[in-house]
Amino acid sequence: MSADEGTPFKLKGLMQDLGATARAAAAVLRLAPAAQKTKALHAAAHAIKRAAPAILDANASDLKEATSLGPAMRDRLLLDEGRLEAMANGIAQIADLPDPVGRELARWTRPNGLSIARISVPIGVIGIIFESRPNVTADAAALCVKSGNAVILRAGSEALKSARAIAACMREGLAEAGLPEGAVTLVPTADREAVGEMLRGLGGAIDLIIPRGGKGLVARVQSDARVPVLAHLEGNCHVYVDGGADLEMARRIVLNAKMRRTGVCGAAETLLVDRACAATHLAPLLQDLLEAGCALRGDEAAMAADPRVTPASEADWAREYLDAIMAVRVVDGVREAIAHIAAYGSSHTDAIVTQDPAVAARFLNEVDSAIVLHNASTQFADGGEFGFGAEIGIATGKLHARGPVGTEQLTTFKYAVHGTGQTRP
Amino acid sequence: MSADEGTPFKLKGLMQDLGATARAAAAVLRLAPAAQKTKALHAAAHAIKRAAPAILDANASDLKEATSLGPAMRDRLLLDEGRLEAMANGIAQIADLPDPVGRELARWTRPNGLSIARISVPIGVIGIIFESRPNVTADAAALCVKSGNAVILRAGSEALKSARAIAACMREGLAEAGLPEGAVTLVPTADREAVGEMLRGLGGAIDLIIPRGGKGLVARVQSDARVPVLAHLEGNCHVYVDGGADLEMARRIVLNAKMRRTGVCGAAETLLVDRACAATHLAPLLQDLLEAGCALRGDEAAMAADPRVTPASEADWAREYLDAIMAVRVVDGVREAIAHIAAYGSSHTDAIVTQDPAVAARFLNEVDSAIVLHNASTQFADGGEFGFGAEIGIATGKLHARGPVGTEQLTTFKYAVHGTGQTRP
Numbered sequence: 001m002s003a004d005e006g007t008p009f010k011l012k013g014l015m016q017d018l019g020a021t022a023r024a025a026a027a028v029l030r031l032a033p034a035a036q037k038t039k040a041l042h043a044a045a046h047a048i049k050r051a052a053p054a055i056l057d058a059n060a061s062d063l064k065e066a067t068s069l070g071p072a073m074r075d076r077l078l079l080d081e082g083r084l085e086a087m088a089n090g091i092a093q094i095a096d097l098p099d100p101v102g103r104e105l106a107r108w109t110r111p112n113g114l115s116i117a118r119i120s121v122p123i124g125v126i127g128i129i130f131e132s133r134p135n136v137t138a139d140a141a142a143l144c145v146k147s148g149n150a151v152i153l154r155a156g157s158e159a160l161k162s163a164r165a166i167a168a169c170m171r172e173g174l175a176e177a178g179l180p181e182g183a184v185t186l187v188p189t190a191d192r193e194a195v196g197e198m199l200r201g202l203g204g205a206i207d208l209i210i211p212r213g214g215k216g217l218v219a220r221v222q223s224d225a226r227v228p229v230l231a232h233l234e235g236n237c238h239v240y241v242d243g244g245a246d247l248e249m250a251r252r253i254v255l256n257a258k259m260r261r262t263g264v265c266g267a268a269e270t271l272l273v274d275r276a277c278a279a280t281h282l283a284p285l286l287q288d289l290l291e292a293g294c295a296l297r298g299d300e301a302a303m304a305a306d307p308r309v310t311p312a313s314e315a316d317w318a319r320e321y322l323d324a325i326m327a328v329r330v331v332d333g334v335r336e337a338i339a340h341i342a343a344y345g346s347s348h349t350d351a352i353v354t355q356d357p358a359v360a361a362r363f364l365n366e367v368d369s370a371i372v373l374h375n376a377s378t379q380f381a382d383g384g385e386f387g388f389g390a391e392i393g394i395a396t397g398k399l400h401a402r403g404p405v406g407t408e409q410l411t412t413f414k415y416a417v418h419g420t421g422q423t424r425p
Numbered sequence: 426m427s428a429d430e431g432t433p434f435k436l437k438g439l440m441q442d443l444g445a446t447a448r449a450a451a452a453v454l455r456l457a458p459a460a461q462k463t464k465a466l467h468a469a470a471h472a473i474k475r476a477a478p479a480i481l482d483a484n485a486s487d488l489k490e491a492t493s494l495g496p497a498m499r500d501r502l503l504l505d506e507g508r509l510e511a512m513a514n515g516i517a518q519i520a521d522l523p524d525p526v527g528r529e530l531a532r533w534t535r536p537n538g539l540s541i542a543r544i545s546v547p548i549g550v551i552g553i554i555f556e557s558r559p560n561v562t563a564d565a566a567a568l569c570v571k572s573g574n575a576v577i578l579r580a581g582s583e584a585l586k587s588a589r590a591i592a593a594c595m596r597e598g599l600a601e602a603g604l605p606e607g608a609v610t611l612v613p614t615a616d617r618e619a620v621g622e623m624l625r626g627l628g629g630a631i632d633l634i635i636p637r638g639g640k641g642l643v644a645r646v647q648s649d650a651r652v653p654v655l656a657h658l659e660g661n662c663h664v665y666v667d668g669g670a671d672l673e674m675a676r677r678i679v680l681n682a683k684m685r686r687t688g689v690c691g692a693a694e695t696l697l698v699d700r701a702c703a704a705t706h707l708a709p710l711l712q713d714l715l716e717a718g719c720a721l722r723g724d725e726a727a728m729a730a731d732p733r734v735t736p737a738s739e740a741d742w743a744r745e746y747l748d749a750i751m752a753v754r755v756v757d758g759v760r761e762a763i764a765h766i767a768a769y770g771s772s773h774t775d776a777i778v779t780q781d782p783a784v785a786a787r788f789l790n791e792v793d794s795a796i797v798l799h800n801a802s803t804q805f806a807d808g809g810e811f812g813f814g815a816e817i818g819i820a821t822g823k824l825h826a827r828g829p830v831g832t833e834q835l836t837t838f839k840y841a842v843h844g845t846g847q848t849r850p
Contacts, residue, residue, distance in 0.1 A: 027767070031791060110812055114801055121793070123823050207823050226648060228824040249846040256848035342452070364841045366456060368546070376539055376844030385849065386840070387535055398548050398632050398837045399653040400825040412823045415811070416789045419801030421674040423681035424810065 011189065015197040018152055018185050019205030022125045025182035026150035030122045034099035036177050041095030041142055044173025045088040048138065051169050052084050058165040059134065066158045069132070077132045077159055087138045087166075090390060094142040097389040100407040101148045115418045120411040122148030124207035127198045128392075129154045129221060131213035134162035140212070141170045141184045143392050147410035150183040152206065154198060156213070157190030164188070195220075201227040210405075212393055230401060230409075232393040235265030235348035236320045237378040240337040240363065242354035243276030247284065249375060250353040254285050256377040257351065259292045263322050265394055266349050266371075266381030270317060270327040272337045278305070278330050286328065294324045301330035317344040334359050338366045345369065348396055349381040370396065370403040436614065440622040443577055443610050444630030447550045450607035451575035455547045459524035461602050466520030466567055469598025470513040473563065476594050477509050483590040484559065491583045494557070502557045502584055512563045512591075515815060519567040522814040525832040526573045540843045545836040547573030549632035552623045553817075554579045554646060556638035559587035565637070566595045566609045568817050572835035575608040577631065579623060581638070582615030589613070620645075626652040635830075637818055655826060655834075657818040660690030660773035661745045662803040665762040665788065667779035668701030672709065674800060675778045679710050681802040682776065684717045688747050690819055691774050691796075691806030695742060695752040697762045703730070703755050711753065719749045726755035742769040759784050763791045770794060773821055774806040795821065795828040 029037070048055065059079040066077060079087075106118040126149050130136040137153055144151035155163035163186055171181040187194045198206060199221060210230045211221040218231050239257050241250045257268035271289075273282050282305040286296060290308050297312035298305075309328065316327045317340070331337045334352070341350050351373040352363040360374040371381050381403070383391020388406030395401045401409035454462075473480065484504040491502060504512075530543040551574050555561040562578055569576035580588035592611040599606050612619045623631060624646060635655045636646040643656050664682050666675045682693035696714075698707050707730040711721060715733050722737035723730075734753065741752045742765070756762045759777070766775050776798040777788040785799040796806050806828070808816020813831030820826045826834035 027793075030793065108812065110810070114805065114810075116811060124793075223651060228653065228822065230824075246846070252846060252848050260849055360843075368452075368455065368549075369839065371840045371842065373842040374844060376842055376847045377849050379849040380539065380842065380844075380847070382849075385535070385539075386541060387533065397653065399655075402837055403840050412827055414794065415796045415828050417796065417798040417801055417805065418785075419799060419805075421671075421677060422801045422805070423677050424685055424802050424804040424807075 011191055011193055012197060014189070015187070015194060016203055018187065019125070019202030021182040022150040022152050022185050023205045025180040026122070026125045028180050029145065029148050029150055029183050030124070032148065032179055034101070036179060037099070037145055037148065038095045040173045040177035040179050041091050041145060042173070043176040044142070044170045045091040045095065047169035047172040048084060048088040048091065048166065051165065052081065055079060055084060055162065055165040056081070058161040062159055062161045069158060073132055077134065077162070079134060079162060083135065087135050091138055091142045094146050094390050094407070097146060097407055100146070100411050105413055112422050113420060114422055117416045118413050119416050120408070121414050123410060123412050125150045125152065125205055126410065127152045127154070127206045127209045129195055129198060129209065129211045129213070129217065131156040131217060132159050134159045134166060136212055137163040137166040137186070138170065139390065140210075140392055141167070143390060143407055143410060145170075145174070145183060147407040149410055150185070152185045152187065152198065154187040154195060160190055196224065199225045199227070210392060228400070230393075230395050230405060231397060232265065233396045234320050234346040235267070235381070235394070235396075236270070236318060236344065236346040237266060237268045237348055237381070238270045238272055238341050238345060238350045239268045239378060240272040240331070240334070240350070240352045241274060241277065241281055241285065242334060242352055242356065242359055243274040244354040244356035244359055245277060245281065246353075246355055247281050250281060251284060251288050253351065253353050253375070253377050255288045255292060257379055258289060258294055258326050259324065260377070260379045262324050264379065266379045267322065268326065268351070268378045269319060269321050270329065270344070272329050272331050272340060274334070274337070275301070275330050275332050282330065289326060294326055296326055296328050298328035299330060302328040320346070334363055338363060341367050341369070346396065348394065349373070349378045351376060351378045370394070436616055436618055437622060439614070440612070440619060440627055443612065444550070444627030446607040447575040447577050447610050448630045450605040451547070451550045453605050454570065454573050454575055454608050455549070457573065457604060459526070461604060462524070462570055462573065463520045465598045465602035465604050466516050466570060467598070468601040469567070469595045470516040470520065472594035472597040473509060473513040473516065473591065476590065477506065480504060480509060480587065480590040480594075481506070483586040487584055487586045494583060498557055502559065502587070504559060504587060508560065512560050516563055516567045519571050519815050519832070522571060522832055525571070525836050530838055537847055538845060539847055542841045543838050544841050545833070546839050548835060548837050550575045550577065550630055551835065552577045552579070552631045552634045554620055554623065554634065554636045554638070554642065556581040556642060557584050559584045559591060561637055562588040562591040562611070563595065564815065565635070565817055566592070568815060568832055568835060570599070570608060572832040574835055575610070577610045577612065577623065579612040579620060585615055621649065624650045624652070635817060653825070655818075655820050655830060656822060657690065658821040659745050659771040660692070660806070660819070660821070661695070661743060661769065661771040662691060662693045662773055662806070663695045663697055663766050663770060663775045664693045664803060665697040665756075665759070665775070665777045666699060666702065666706055666710065667759060667777055667781065667784055668699040669779040669781035669784055670702060670706065671778075671780055672706050675706060676709060676713050678776065678778050678800070678802050680713045680717060682804055683714060683719055683751050684749065685802070685804050687749050689804065691804045692747065693751065693776070693803045694744060694746050695754065695769070697754055697756050697765060699759070699762070700726075700755050700757050707755065714751060719751055721751055721753050723753035724755060727753040745771070759788055763788065766792050766794070771821065773819065774798070774803045776801060776803045795819070
């Protein structure tokens with residue numbers, strides 16, 4: 001497809017203008033002192049509190065028009081006073097994080113006397129494409145501004161009015177701190193072709209695209225983008241209960257990993273139990289899950305351990321349920337657990353429960369996932385829980401950032417080299 | 426274009442098989458001990474020395490068939506005993522670099538007692554697409570193996586026989602060390618559609634593509650790839666001689682930055698001279714360059730300083746000459762120098778010459794390039810000069826790696842988390 005095909009000239013021009021505005025703002029944000037960015041975000045948080053009635057009105061209007069949405073999607077779209085308060089507090093928390101820009105990541109001196117430092121710097125202009133959660137407008141903008149980047153936000157049509165009201169507050173905060181409002185830009189149209197324009201990079205204006213939404217959106221972005229993408233694709237997470245596991249700890253961890261929240265990407269989807277402890281551990285683990293309302297799909301050993309377990313199909317091992325359903329399999333030790341995860345996992349987050357440090361070390365080394373845990377719940381796969389303050393998502397690719405993407409992951413680096421007149425022989 | 430369009434079934438099947446073989450090898454390489462990788466590379470270096478006659482025969486055959494190549498391209502393709510010796514020594518040097526896998530990049534403990542470590546791990550399977558330099562086969566394969574990755578190499582048709590002979594030596598080294606030969610795979614066909622298949626990722630087998638070649642190749646890879654790309658696009662590098670520069674130092678640095686080697690990406694293409702020192706510094710700087718055989722294209726001030734300077738056009742400021750040609754402009758201080766570089770530069774490598782530390786700090790902070798240097802030649806933009814031992818290229822994008830790409834840049838990371846039974850509230 002050629003760059004122009006299917007894009008009305010007017011939209012293309014509008015999007016190119018947005019790109020140029022964002023790039024100009026990025027050149028200022030990049031060099032803005034930490035205190036100025038902090039001030040802008042606190043001002044934005046206050047602006048959201050002040051503008052609460054207007055934001056709720058806009059949200060009510062979005063909800064009224066979103067007649068085709070199911071209840072889960074309507075809940076994602078819904079704002080109320082509590083959610084707005086949480087949004088404003090979230091921005092204030094991001095404001096108070098350490099500044100991720102200008103950190104000295106490494107420094108060394110060469111034999112010729114050149115002193116080389118690797119310094120963190122902002123990426124530039126980040127495009128965020130999201131669907132129905134209007135709070136992404138605030139979270140994503142705050143994380144980008146904190147890390148010195150300009151952001152172009154593209155909200156789903158169903159959330160456009162809410163997003164516009166929130167973006168206005170973010171821009172108000174920037175203006176109050178003397179920073180360019182163009183650092184937070186919301187695409188003003190619901191035209192789907194605007195996404196296509198962003199994926200083509202707006203003439204070199206966009207450095208990175210981050211999709212936030214369902215698999216359909218992420219897959220479209222990954223297949224069509226002409227600029228780098230940081231994407232969260234799938235979390236088919238495992239808990240492996242090793243023969244060396246403490247039963248009580250395993251029960252707590254498995255129940256939490258599956259049932260604390262079933263809709264998050266760090267929720268466990270498959271339980272693997274070592275045959276060495278199946279006789280003692282399997283039945284109580286399954287009973288806890290069943291009593292908590294979790295449906296279980298298992299292999300023959302799991303079905304033998306509890307008659308309520310239904311048979312798992314081959315497809316179940318690869319499924320990200322995001323629901324109160326878990327697949328269960330009995331494996332021959334850590335080697336087979338690692339092989340199962342290599343075959344069916346999504347390289348997101350996997351945990352082992354064991355008191356045996358050598359087995360734990362093997363699992364953590366050999367499982368090729370962004371996050372590997374020993375004796376802890378997979379639900380810790382979260383930027384906040386990692387101490388990043390907040391996250392824009394969990395990256396499932398291998399380049400640039402892996403796992404939770406917080407403010408540090410929204411920076412890149414430059415090399416600053418000091419010499420005393422060195423020339424290269 | 427659909428994934429199958431234009432690809433004969435046989436080639437597609439062949440390429441998918443290569444991908445599967447590389448992925449299986451990557452699973453072994455990823456966990457291989459440092460000593461085993463080191464041993465494989467030393468064995469490969471020896472194999473190249475032993476196989477010198479066969480490699481030179483293959484190269485002679487490539488050269489014989491490459492009747493359409495110009496002299497510069499023929500020189501790139503040519504191997505002789507000296508170049509083979511250098512190739513083998515290069516592999517041995519990479520073998521002896523520190524192992525980049527398993528480094529603890531960060532470690533912290535959360536208030537709940539979770540201990541989180543960020544550990545470097547290999548990326549997986551790297552696709553390298555190159556043109557006529559057969560030595561890329563050895564360099565790239567050695568860097569990938571050292572960093573625990575499998576590599577799929579696609580040589581230009583003109584270098585295919587030479588590359589095949591070298592790849593056989595790399596595989597021999599792997600086998601001698603007990604590592605899978607599939608970790609170094611050369612695409613056995615000159616069919617251009619093989620590149621298309623690689624750019625589509627071979628069914629998820631390729632994690633990263635690195636093109637090594639001219640702008641045409643790099644542009645095709647960047648526009649068509651469906652997997653992440655680490656690309657070296659352009660080095661339009663600047664030297665800014667500030668009013669606070671020491672004249673003798675400026676003369677040495679400018680001459681070296683431009684003329685040491687004009688064909689490398691770190692060669693300076695534009696000289697910016699502060700109006701404050703133009704009266705004293707400009708004429709000698711230009712004279713050095715002219716006497717060294719460099720053609721100069723300048724603004725009016727430069728033409729006034731030396732009659733041999735011809736007028737620069739607007740296009741000259743953005744040109745990467747890679748030749749003994751330099752554009753020259755007089756600017757009003759560091760602010761205008763930074764603005765010129767922002768307008769025309771390629772964010773690769775830029776240098777300032779000044780004795781004023783505040784001016785230097787401003788330049789290094791505000792110029793948005795991968796490498797910024799103070800009082801040193803731009804020709805230091807090189808992995809070897811940075812102490813990386815070797816490089817696969819200089820990345821001009823902003824994601825994952827910026828600047829020289831050595832073994833560390835060919836790794837990613839995972840989070841290894843140790844708990845004592847923590848569940849998430």
